[in-house]
Each structure stands twice: as structure tokens, then as C-alpha cells.
Amino acid sequence: MRPRGHDSSDTHWKMNQTHSHAAVGAGDDRVMLIDHLIYRAPDLAGAVADLEERLGVRAQAGGQHIGRGTHNALLALGPRTYLEIIAPDPGQPAPSVPRPFGLDDGSRAGLVGWAIACRDIDAAVARARIRGYDPGEVAGMQRATPAGVVLRWQLTLGAVAGGLVPFLISWGDTEHPARSAPRGLILESFHLEHPHPASLVPMLTALGADAQIRPAAAPALIARLSGPNGSTVLH
Numbered sequence: 265m266r267p268r269g270h271d272s273s274d275t276h277w278k279m280n281q282t283h284s285h286a287a288v289g290a291g292d293d294r295v296m297l298i299d300h301l302i303y304r305a306p307d308l309a310g311a312v313a314d315l316e317e318r319l320g321v322r323a324q325a326g327g328q329h330i331g332r333g334t335h336n337a338l339l340a341l342g343p344r345t346y347l348e349i350i351a352p353d354p355g356q357p358a359p360s361v362p363r364p365f366g367l368d369d370g371s372r373a374g375l376v377g378w379a380i381a382c383r384d385i386d387a388a389v390a391r392a393r394i395r396g397y398d399p400g401e402v403a404g405m406q407r408a409t410p411a412g413v414v415l416r417w418q419l420t421l422g423a424v425a426g427g428l429v430p431f432l433i434s435w436g437d438t439e440h441p442a443r444s445a446p447r448g449l450i451l452e453s454f455h456l457e458h459p460h461p462a463s464l465v466p467m468l469t470a471l472g473a474d475a476q477i478r479p480a481a482a483p484a485l486i487a488r489l490s491g492p493n494g495s496t497v498l499h
Contacts, residue, residue: 297474298454299381299433300346300441301487302426303498304365305373308351312337314373315349320492321448323349326441327409333359334367336407340445341489344381347449347498365426375485375498376426378454380473385418385434388472392432397470398422399432415441428456428483429467449491457484 305311316322323337326348335353340346352367362368365376382388385402392399400422408414415438423431435441457480458464464477487498 297381298345298451299379300348301341301375301451301454301485301498302365302377302379303347303349303374304367304371304376304426305349305351306367306370308335308337308349308353311349311351311373315339318493318496319449319489321446323347324444324446325410326445327407327415328353328356329405329407330356331359332361333357333363338441338445339449340442340447341449341451342442344440344442345451346442346445347489364424375487377423378430378485379419379433380430380471382432382434385420385432388432388434389420391472392470395470397467399471400424402432415439428458428464428485430471430473432471449489452488452490452495454485454487457482457486459483 455476461477
């Protein structure tokens with residue numbers, strides 16, 4: 265994809281695909297679409313309760329990331345898009361490596377990352393590298409649900425610390441988590457904020473990512489969700 269450029273008032277940069285399509289699941293690797301948004305929290309139960317009060321839908325426990333010291337809860341945002349609430353898991357020993365998305369630093373709850381879906385992750389990585397951005401190595405991951413079902417997927421490791429550049433994810437033959445997550449919410453819109461929007465364009469273009477980038481004093485991920493409690497902004 266190529267950036268459409270910025271408008272005459274320099275209010276935003278926008279990728280070629282309209283961001284209103286973001287909540288639709290990927291069916292074509294030529295267009296990378298949002299798989300899920302990551303919402304970091306210091307305590308999972310507290311974040312689930314807080315978001316239920318704000319959004320009107322209670323997240324469902326997703327399970328433990330064994331060996332990584334985290335657990336999560338999920339909310340569907342569309343047929344193949346969801347919100348992942350992730351927090352340190354007190355039921356696991358401290359991991360030998362830092363937890364992802366800055367969970368070890370005790371920062372406030374909020375959006376810290378996003379993933380874009382692809383069917384063939386190796387091909388998507390190769391395309392990104394040809395276009396000048398390396399999304400990192402591909403790693404196999406898994407988690408066990410409370411019912412004992414093991415979910416397996418692949419993702420790239422270049423953005424697991426979080427940030428405005430997404431990572432790639434492929435669920436293969438595993439049922440997509442949005443299928444079983446609680447429904448009632450829709451991802452109305454999603455955009456990025458950054459002091460220098462143009463600096464992100466090459467990386468997003470290389471990934472085929474669909475995102476609007478607006479100038480702002482500090483980097484941020486901004487999502488607007490609609491649901492039983494109306495329209496709510498997460499950042």
C-alpha cells in the first residue's frame with residue numbers, strides 16, 4: 265500500500281484502505297486487517313470489572329500463557345476482531361524473560377499494541393522485508409483456555425513490546441478467538457497518534473497495514489467502541 269498523503273491542513277496521514285474497514289476479518293493477504301487490539305492492565309480482574317462498567321459487556325477469561333507469566337480475557341469486536349485484556353498472572357512463577365507489552369513496569373491500563381491478521385505469515389514476513397521493514401522472526405505460541413482447550417497460533421516477535429507498529433498473526437486451523445468471545449461491541453474506528461506521522465508510514469506500508477495516523481504530542485493508539493453503553497474511546 266502507498267500512503268494517500270496528508271491533507272492540506274496536515275490533520276492526518278491515511279493509508280490507502282479506509283480505516284472503517286478495520287473490524288472486518290482478513291480474507292485476502294493483500295489487505296492486512298485488524299485481528300485484535302491489546303489492552304494492558306496491572307490486574308486482570310480489576311480491568312475486566314472496569315471495562316464492563318464502561319462498555320456494558322463483561323469480558324470472558326481467555327486463559328494462561330504458560331511460561332510467559334500472563335493471562336488474558338477477551339471481548340469480541342466483530343466476526344474476526346477482538347479486544348485482548350492482558351495482565352500479569354499471579355498464578356504462575358515469574359517468567360525468565362520480561363513479560364510482553366511492558367507489563368513488568370506497572371504502567372497504567374490502556375491500549376499498548378495491535379495485531380494484523382494474515383493467512384500465510386511466512387509470505388507476509390517476506391513481503392514486508394522486501395519492502396524494507398523486518399517484522400521479526402515467526403514464533404509458535406499457545407495458551408490453554410479455562411475449559412482445557414489449547415489454542416495455537418503464530419506471530420512475529422518484532423513488536424511484542426508494544427507500540428504503534430503492529431505485529432503479524434496467523435491462527436492457522438485454530439478457531440478464531442472472536443468466535444467464542446462475548447459479543448455486543450463493535451470497533452467503530454481505530455487510529456494512531458504520533459508527533460511525526462510520516463515516520464510510521466514506511467513500516468505500515470511494508471506490512472500492508474490499514475491505519476490512519478494523526479499528529480499529536482505523544483504516541484497513542486485510539487479505538488472507539490460502540491455497545492450497550494453507547495460509544496466509548498479506549499486509549
